[in-house]
Ligand SMILES: Nc1ncnc2c1ncn2[C@@H]1O[C@H](COP(=O)(O)OP(=O)(O)OP(=O)(O)O)[C@@H](O)[C@H]1O
């Protein structure tokens with residue numbers, strides 16, 4: 001780390017984890033470029049975005065929750081529920097997308113709101129509340145249907161197949177645009193609004209934040225609502241990507257999202273971290289998958305092993321940073 | 328009576344916690360343009376009264392009237408909106424955020440809905456400059472000393488347009504200069520007609536700033552008195568319910584000691600303290616005096632191995648040792664009672680007994696638990712000696728009053744019977760009666776051969792206890808003064824200011 005600090009002059013300690021993740025991403029990209037033919041192209045990075053746009057959106061919502069020192073385990077199930085509601089409503093009664101999309105977003109936000117309210121009002125561990133939410137949302141999927149429901153709505157298929165061409169043969173999907181907008185809005189909210197700063201304060205020291213007269217309760221409810229909203233939006237992006245709704249979509253995705261946030265340098269205890277870190281965390285996870293697919297012979301569970309190892313490294317790093325900054 | 332109408336009136340306030348009646352029929356009224364002191368021993372209910380007033384705890388009985396209308400706040404936010412600005416006991420800020428944010432959180436300057444960071448930093452710097460403090464406001468609060476944090480909390484409170492300003496032990500970590508500056512600000516606020524409630528265990532401060540006082544004892548109201556009509560002796564008597572024995576000089580005389588225990592030769596740490604040489608003998612009480620930021624705490628941390636010395640050597644009992652970690656220091660029977668009980672002291676969710684036993688247990692290793700009878704014996708001895716209240720060893724520490732928590736920290740280190748005990752502001756937030764008790768205990772232990780390094784911002788206290796006084800200035804040890812008859816607080820003050828007569 002000392003070389004990093006030397007190279008850029010003095011970097012405030014709070015930016016270090018993000019910087020480390022950024023360097024890791026660059027190093028992985030460079031290593032991949034040396035090892036595999038055709039890896040070192042801009043499109044590979046863009047593909048990571050395209051394939052993980054939904055995860056990015058979900059992880060952003062989760063970042064808000066984790067910054068307050070909470071956790072949201074329900075995100076994966078809410079994603080699945082969102083795909084399921086969207087597919088069922090469009091295929092069965094044939095609702096148009098302009099009704100379905102707001103409804104799905106409202107359902108996701110509503111679930112988040114309820115969980116946030118329970119966490120705040122009854123002072124129950126967020127882990128428990130959102131675990132319940134996770135089972136609830138997953139269960140609701142099956143009350144809608146146990147099979148995969150294909151989506152044939154023209155608007156969705158157009159959305160799924162559209163390519164937005166950038167310069168020099170590079171392209172992205174509309175989902176990426178949405179994800180980027182979400183990132184920008186979220187970063188603005190966290191950095192430039194009172195609500196955003198209260199999120200950090202509540203995560204730093206909830207008791208103090210209360211005594212400082214900050215609206216801690218309202219903020220906590222709001223972050224779970226945001227997480228629910230982002231999960232629903234992620235679910236919509238996933239249904240564009242998959243063109244189906246299914247109760248088994250996004251199984252275990254909450255863990256991927258948590259991993260991305262942690263690798264991005266956000267402390268699980270709250271109060272410290274950046275959205276940019278989360279973006280980098282998602283990119284690192286996506287790049288691991290890409291490398292493994294380039295390797296060809298490796299099985300996909302290697303992805304999990306790499307993610308596991310990375311998590312270990314990052315949690316140890318965080319420990320060292322936070323230990324070092326105290327004195 | 329020619330008095331202005333009270334801005335705030337509390338009547339018949341009762342507050343019961345499980346097993347403790349913290350407040351029982353307490354009245355309080357605050358007049359505009361007056362500083363009102365709230366007095367009482369540790370655990371008398373001062374902080375609880377403030378928390379009931381600002382809605383942190385609901386009252387069990389009683390009414391609160393603000394500007395003639397009955398109010399019942401749901402929390403600090405509502406109280407703040409109604410014009411009551413509060414600094415609670417202990418620093419209640421967010422260490423993960425910058426100084427500027429801690430001052431302005433919740434009322435950040437905004438332009439078109441977005442926080443204007445530049446104006447925010449400027450405003451924060453301006454507020455701090457009112458307290459004659461200039462520091463990098465974008466630095467994280469965690470990098471600031473406890474005293475600066477306390478000033479930041481005060482800066483936060485005086486910024487608002489308040490009708491009532493409440494300060495619960497705002498000066499516990501401050502030095503004379505900062506206190507003077509704070510008082511200048513308070514006087515200005517007073518002239519603007521703000522009602523100020525002030526809590527402190529420093530009687531001289533109370534007499535300097537307050538116009539009127541309300542005294543509590545064991546959660547009950549003793550009475551309300553104009554400050555100038557109540558002498559300090561009578562005040563103390565009303566607080567503790569009996570006359571306080573006159574404070575005798577405990578050590579006072581300068582003795583020569585011949586058995587050096589800890590010797591530091593040329594020990595220093597770049598950026599923290601310049602190399603110093605210091606000898607602490609067995610049975611000797613050494614006082615460390617100096618202004619805030621003069622390096623008092625840094626010296627202590629070096630001797631305890633909490634920081635690494637970059638130069639010099641330390642010997643314990645004649646043999647050179649390497650104090651690289653607090654553990655190593657503890658193995659040499661050096662104990663350190665830190666000034667910051669909130670961060671590296673107490674575990675709020677353990678009981679008084681468990682907290683007191685903690686350090687002793689750690690030195691024995693976890694495989695050899697301290698027998699329960701011995702625990703009970705030790706704990707009840709110190710609960711009694713230090714007058715920890717309520718005297719229940721199974722009470723959770725989080726439920727104790729601030730001063731009583733401090734006593735628990737102290738008991739933890741006293742119980743170790745170390746060879747060198749380093750006390751960094753051990754009597755912070757402790758009431759006059761208990762303070763004398765603690766000083767007597769320290770004197771007793773040192774007579775038994777224990778060496779003590781005593782750090783305190785209160786010079787009288789340093790003089791009462793120490794055999795010799797080391798004076799620090801600008802992170803340099805500038806003088807070593809034997810505590811003889813010629814050494815008075817004035818001489819000490821002058822030495823601190825001028826940088827040494829030696
Ligand atoms: N949350 C709580 N639960 C149980 N008991 C409490 C709680 N808070 C305070 N107490 C008890 O109420 C009594 C009054 O405490 P309080 O903090 O008001 O004292 P204080 O006058 O502020 O003392 P100090 O000078 O030490 O700060 C104490 O006996 C304390 O143990």
Ligand SMILES: [Mg+2]
Pocket residue numbers: 373374375416495728729730
């Ligand atoms: Mg108190």
